[in-house]
Amino acid sequence: MTDMDALLALAPYGLDREAKQALLTRELLALSRHHAAGCPEYARMLSAWGTDLDRIQSHEEIPFLPVRLFKEFSLKSVPQEQLYRTMTSSGTTGQQVSRIYLDRETSTAQSKALSKIVASFLGNSRLPMIILDSSALVSSRTQFSARGAGILGFSIFARDRFFALDESMALDVEGLKAFLSRHRGSPIFLFGFTFIIWQHFYQELLRLGEKPDLSAGILIHGGGWKKLTSQAVSPQGFKAALGEVCGITQIHDYYGMVEQTGTIYLECEQGHLHAPVWSDVTIRDPWDFSVAPMGQRGLIQVSSLLPRSYPGHILLTEDEGSLLGEDDCPCGRKGKYFTVFGRVARAEVRGCSDTYEHT
Amino acid sequence: MSNLNKYVDAFAAALEVAPDQVPSLVYGESPSWDSVGHMTLVARLEDAFDIMMEMDDIIDLSSFEKGKEILRKYDVDI
Numbered sequence: 001m002t003d004m005d006a007l008l009a010l011a012p013y014g015l016d017r018e019a020k021q022a023l024l025t026r027e028l029l030a031l032s033r034h035h036a037a038g039c040p041e042y043a044r045m046l047s048a049w050g051t052d053l054d055r056i057q058s059h060e061e062i063p064f065l066p067v068r069l070f071k072e073f074s075l076k077s078v079p080q081e082q083l084y085r086t087m088t089s090s091g092t093t094g095q096q097v098s099r100i101y102l103d104r105e106t107s108t109a110q111s112k113a114l115s116k117i118v119a120s121f122l123g124n125s126r127l128p129m130i131i132l133d134s135s136a137l138v139s140s141r142t143q144f145s146a147r148g149a150g151i152l153g154f155s156i157f158a159r160d161r162f163f164a165l166d167e168s169m170a171l172d173v174e175g176l177k178a179f180l181s182r183h184r185g186s187p188i189f190l191f192g193f194t195f196i197i198w199q200h201f202y203q204e205l206l207r208l209g210e211k212p213d214l215s216a217g218i219l220i221h222g223g224g225w226k227k228l229t230s231q232a233v234s235p236q237g238f239k240a241a242l243g244e245v246c247g248i249t250q251i252h253d254y255y256g257m258v259e260q261t262g263t264i265y266l267e268c269e270q271g272h273l274h275a276p277v278w279s280d281v282t283i284r285d286p287w288d289f290s291v292a293p294m295g296q297r298g299l300i301q302v303s304s305l306l307p308r309s310y311p312g313h314i315l316l317t318e319d320e321g322s323l324l325g326e327d328d329c330p331c332g333r334k335g336k337y338f339t340v341f342g343r344v345a346r347a348e349v350r351g352c353s354d355t356y357e358h359t
Numbered sequence: 360m361s362n363l364n365k366y367v368d369a370f371a372a373a374l375e376v377a378p379d380q381v382p383s384l385v386y387g388e389s390p391s392w393d394s395v396g397h398m399t400l401v402a403r404l405e406d407a408f409d410i411m412m413e414m415d416d417i418i419d420l421s422s423f424e425k426g427k428e429i430l431r432k433y434d435v436d437i
Contacts, residue, residue, distance in 0.1 A: 107387075108419075115414040138395050156418065175412055
């Protein structure tokens, strides 16, 4: 395996297909061997499938693990004493949660990859940050929800943080105004979960008749569209509505999951989700799991070079999507770009903002 | 106040520990030095030395000793 720092020194969207696929195949094969050596369950799965890693030509031939395996099994590839953090997914009550075991190397790599990806959108200087969520999420030291962990992961990009919602999820309009006047003239980074933003920021501003000036804002949001789709709010409608109420024009959705923290898929100015250099997206036919061609709808497989402490480098998600193109997005970023349609029917319901039940 | 004193004070205040315990602190292992404590620590260090740390340095700040090494990049000798 290539040294992690050398991998992380790559520009996030700099490699074209040929160079990137060669890198991915080499590194994902090396990672598969590493996990087979460190995780007996993974080694058994490879041998049950009759996989001979020495004969594999492309990383898309390496078997994937269904993402739900991390709910049913404790899968780790390093000795217990090297682990220092366990991430859990955002399952709602009664659902099993994924358990992802991180050592320092993997955890640091996740933070660094995330920072490189986000910096390529926000620039290298740390910006004042408005968190469109409740301060209560990070008030408990020992217990973080997936929402709290997401907020903390992105907080590294901030130099002054403000939680726009108080502990009871009420919008702090006066605090927001004070923060904006303190940082007048500076770009502002905003982060939050799609549904929370809609329900507790957008609709509150509308109700209160407030129009704060966020024209210098850059919003990154994620967590899924399920609840908004059920309210007939489209991604375009979301952007237009926010623009109307606070003047914000730079809005980027992202797709990502706790099982592969760090390598998120951020939406560019064209509305396309982009795979960064450390990860890839493969669309698979839901019936025979063959690799689907460009444009065809299927299950999303995500492959990442970051997971070293757990065998989560090649995962089949329960989300549907389709590839839109590769290397030729008008935004200039190299790599595959794609769109996500949402969770497949009858799969478990999950997703960061979907765990929030409004009462 | 010496740089070392300012440095120790920033850790002690941010991570809520006694100054004599500061040198043994390690990110992720010491109970108060979690992600929340980390952001507080970065803010305290930036205030104390009037610097603005880069993202990679914030991520690499993993122990009392490592922090000294990082601050050297900002012309702060502890």
